[in-house]
Amino acid sequence: MRDCKIVSRKFELPNSHTLEVSKAHGGYKTLEKLREHSPLEIIDIIKASNLRGKGGGGAPAGEKWELMPQNSLKPSFLAVNCDESEPGTFKDRQIITKDPHLLIEGILITCYAIRAKHAYIYIRGEYKQFQDILQGAIDEAYEDGLLKECDITVHRGAGAYICGEKSALLESMEGKRGHPRLKPKQKEPEWFFDNPTLVNNVETIATVPFIVQNGADAYRAFGTEQSPGTLLFSMSGHVQKPGVYEAEFGTSMMEYIRHFGGGVKGGKKLKAVIPGGVSCGVLTAEECENLTLDYEALRCMRSSLGTGGMILMDEDTDMVVALKNILEFYHEESCGQCTPCREGTGWSDKLVAKILEKKGTKEDLNKLLEIADTMNGKTICVFAPAASAVIVDFMRKFRDEFEAKL
Numbered sequence: 001m002r003d004c005k006i007v008s009r010k011f012e013l014p015n016s017h018t019l020e021v022s023k024a025h026g027g028y029k030t031l032e033k034l035r036e037h038s039p040l041e042i043i044d045i046i047k048a049s050n051l052r053g054k055g056g057g058g059a060p061a062g063e064k065w066e067l068m069p070q071n072s073l074k075p076s077f078l079a080v081n082c083d084e085s086e087p088g089t090f091k092d093r094q095i096i097t098k099d100p101h102l103l104i105e106g107i108l109i110t111c112y113a114i115r116a117k118h119a120y121i122y123i124r125g126e127y128k129q130f131q132d133i134l135q136g137a138i139d140e141a142y143e144d145g146l147l148k149e150c151d152i153t154v155h156r157g158a159g160a161y162i163c164g165e166k167s168a169l170l171e172s173m174e175g176k177r178g179h180p181r182l183k184p185k186q187k188e189p190e191w192f193f194d195n196p197t198l199v200n201n202v203e204t205i206a207t208v209p210f211i212v213q214n215g216a217d218a219y220r221a222f223g224t225e226q227s228p229g230t231l232l233f234s235m236s237g238h239v240q241k242p243g244v245y246e247a248e249f250g251t252s253m254m255e256y257i258r259h260f261g262g263g264v265k266g267g268k269k270l271k272a273v274i275p276g277g278v279s280c281g282v283l284t285a286e287e288c289e290n291l292t293l294d295y296e297a298l299r300c301m302r303s304s305l306g307t308g309g310m311i312l313m314d315e316d317t318d319m320v321v322a323l324k325n326i327l328e329f330y331h332e333e334s335c336g337q338c339t340p341c342r343e344g345t346g347w348s349d350k351l352v353a354k355i356l357e358k359k360g361t362k363e364d365l366n367k368l369l370e371i372a373d374t375m376n377g378k379t380i381c382v383f384a385p386a387a388s389a390v391i392v393d394f395m396r397k398f399r400d401e402f403e404a405k406l
């Protein structure tokens with residue numbers, strides 16, 4: 001497998017989180033180069049690289065940056081999304097722990113490109129230890145005079161999965177309850193207190209220094225035509241060596257699992273993989289056999305790459321218990337704004353509990369699918385459609401296990 005450390009290049013160095021180590025290994029070098037380019041030229045470089053957002057959706061970053069006004073009378077903002085609450089996803093916290101200065105460097109370049117003077121890093125409330133590391137790095141950067149033209153504030157959420165959704169995140173930053181906003185009809189920036197705001201994932205921003213330093217082609221040299229570059233894929237569940245390992249898009253999933261993860265834990269057989277955090281459709285072991293890790297390949301399987309957080313399940317996994325586990329999460333985390341989501345997540349969770357207690361009937365299985373249908377496409381954000389797809393996938397691919405419990 002090709003070595004392609006773009007974001008994780010300094011992860012293994014002792015004290016890699018400090019400014020001293022970062023600078024000794026090329027940290028902040030891009031800032032010297034920055035003034036050679038106008039803000040619009042930086043956006044062009046990002047567009048040419050086809051950098052895709054690494055927070056789950058894979059939206060082209062350059063196109064989003066381009067929506068930010070260059071001559072606004074209102075201040076522009078950058079909000080970096082470090083809510084990272086999707087079960088199975090823990091890559092952004094690796095960046096913050098191992099190389100927070102890479103993120104700060106990326107923030108400075110991004111703010112220059114979108115003409116923002118203030119960036120916020122939104123971090124989930126429970127991640128106090130990561131916030132402390134991040135704040136330490138920001139303090140170092142202030143002391144070193146790196147933040148003369150741009151302020152960075154860490155904003156701690158109160159701990160809600162929905163606050164990772166970009167508009168709920170901004171509501172939360174405005175001091176309100178984290179409810180997603182209605183989507184605008186046309187493409188436009190997000191708004192923070194009525195000011196144009198760009199929301200990007202931590203890893204997306206941490207990839208920017210490499211691209212600006214080495215050029216769009218250097219980034220496109222990795223990955224596939226449509227999914228260029230790399231991702232910090234992660235593995236958890238029944239894997240020998242769980243962790244976060246950077247690989248290029250287009251890598252074979254099974255090769256990745258064997259090479260970095262050492263295969264399935266205890267030498268057991270693989271039963272299923274959730275490829276990108278729990279909101280991505282579950283895949284059977286057979287479906288994973290010739291699968292590559294890129295947006296297009298996963299879409300063809302009617303799943304998605306999400307954040308690249310793979311959850312492995314071995315041959316002994318009870319898929320009804322696994323679904324119950326996921327539905328408890330959705331039930332707990334639904335923000336309650338839309339009725340199909342508020343009611344559907346709770347109802348489906350209770351029905352699966354009933355099936356696990358061996359009190360379920362065939363009608364309950366049909367009811368589960370009916371609820372899933374009601375949750376799909378009828379809500380403000382994609383939380384309920386994701387929960388719906390998870391129910392349908394588990395029942396379609398492992399129906400015999402559900403029936404055996406009736």
Ligand SMILES: Cc1cc2nc3c(=O)[nH]c(=O)nc-3n(C[C@H](O)[C@H](O)[C@H](O)COP(=O)(O)O)c2cc1C
Pocket residue numbers: 052053054055056057058059061081082083084085086161162163164165166167199200201202204205381382383
């Ligand atoms: C329920 C929900 C939770 C999300 N959680 C996160 C998150 O923790 N981190 C993240 O970067 N994006 C998350 N997203 C995606 C964001 O809405 C947004 O698309 C992303 O932050 C944009 O950054 P990117 O273009 O760099 O990926 C979530 C979306 C939904 C619907």
